[in-house]
Amino acid sequence: MNTVLAKFLESNKKAILQQWLDCALALFPEKMGYSTPVAMVLSGALEKILSGLGKSENDCQEALDDVTRILAVQNFPPSKALSIFLEPKLILRDIMMKTTVAGTLTQEVQEAFNSRFDRLTLEAFDSYMRHREKIYQLKVEEGSRRMYMALRRTEA
């Protein structure tokens, strides 16, 4: 990532975020409003991810986890859930077509951006799977906790 991209992201952050959040909320059944806790967490996390992108030391793992933690327990399939990480590329393209700064973004920079989001999608997949596995782990742990005394007696 270079300074040109960082500058571009900074000046268009609000527009990108708004569109990205809209895409994320459109995943939900019908009426996930901006003021819901889900929207607030998503909004904060997506912003962190975006802010981190232009920087060289980009660690957005925590924000990524916040997003996938919500996605992993929803009523839609993984393919749909993780599709939100493919959206920024389209959003970027749309915005670049409309802004004058676009002229300053070289093909190389755009490719860097796209490739970063491809990596992010794969990282999101890992994170999503960790949360799915956690759900199964919770089921097992809950079963043991419920039978705590019975298990203790068998062990004794």
Place this chain on the structure above:
Amino acid sequence: MSKYVPKLSDLKKEFDEKPSVLKGNYSVQEWWDIPVEFRDGNWCFPGKPEVLEDLGFANPRKWAATDENWQLPAGWQKTISDGLQSRLKKYRSLKLFLDSCVRCGACADKCHFFLGTGDPKNMPVVRAELLRSVYRHDFPLVEKILKGFSGSRKLTEAVIKEWHMYFHQCTECRRCSVFCPFGIDTAEITMMVRELLNLIGVNNNWILAPVSNCNRTGNHLGIEPHTFVQNINSLVEDIEDLTGVAVEPTFNRKGAEVLFITPSGDVFGDPGVYTMMGYLLLFHHIGLDYTISTYASEGGNFGMFTSNDMMKKLNAKMYHEAKRLGVKWILGGECGHMWRVVHQYMNTMNGPADFLEVPVSPITGTRFSNAAATKMVHIAEFTADLIHHKKLKLDPKRNDHLRTTFHDSCNVARGMGMFEEPRHILRNVCNTFHEMPEDTIREKTFCCGSGSGLNAEENMENRMRGGFPRANAVKQVKDRHKVNSLVTICAIDRASLPPLMNYWNPGVSVYGLHELVGNALIMQGEKKRTEDLRENPMAGFEDGGDDEE
């Protein structure tokens, strides 16, 4: 890019092809035509045939919500229709709630399931409309004439599936009713619909199996008396190991002053057992003349999630046992829905309990006139009164390893209006307590997402969605004040909040209030305490620390 990453075109195709209200696909259809979809994680396993047979409930069979054919019994429409009619006559509240809603929408964004899923049928107003639309079709004459115009619809199998889905995405927490200008209690609508569904065998095993167990042996897990006693005695041994004090609970002792009844989760489950240890230490500390029944061995009442008659039957054992043992009054442990049953229904269902006395604390002399009707006192009131009268020797430093916040349990908060007593206790037994945001506590508390018998493992994703608003509020105090302990006074909370925290806020543990009381109590003749009731080290007491006054 990896070849395994789904193609954007495929994803867009799925999204484009799948109908959604947002895209206007249903703009020409009524809201109820949007189909329900049962998939992994959003439904609970149905009642097992043998459980239904034990209870004498309708239509025992093997089935699943994902089946196309639910094998409803012949004439099921008439069963539901007659069932609704008889309930409308019997319960004026139901008729009032069905007739008086003006669909103002004040409740819409108050439901934790709606906030967690964004599904409009989880708006309390729409959820209730699932029943109202059928009621309008069948009952008031004017509505029958104005069919269609009034938003009425025929009872079909699709409606039953929808009821099953959405009345099992309501935890009967009543947060919506706090905001309703008419005071409509959607929880009671849910209770009635679940009762109707049980008439045709559409049910939930996680509710009915405990009901059946409780009906037979007196508690949800079906633990028989000898095992019940052995479990508590095993906790007594733990207490002696940790504190050097031998507490001596008695069982089924006639002539005791007080009968103590708590949810059986406190006797069998983790972390409930630590709360039980707290109760036992407290009773020993004050020398309470109490006994525990191995027959009325359950405070919880899943009958409330099944039918009014079953709730009444399971509740009656408390009074029967109190009468048999000849106690003066009943002390109840930390539980949620148990207290809604006790506070709002017990007296009219099984009262008046003339053979009991209005509860008076033998230690402080306080007369609990608020419990004059039911003769049953919540342990948080009892302990808060002890602390208020300075009858307990407490060292809050022993809970310094815990940075706490308090989760108001729905039924204790909204069902009986108890807000201050648990907080008074908490402030006296620990040094660090931070409240969650104002609109998520007290009467506006968010449910754990697993109440009213939805705590089934197979329903985990749904529970995580429904519990998200609560978890999000905990996260705020976790981030801001480094809170690591969520304290609560409900057995379902103690069972369901650990996975909820583990998922959304790893690092936050769940505690019963009286577990913290047990940690803080300075017992007469105790040995040096270095570990809390979970055998975790207490901060500042590990080595060379001194917990003596």
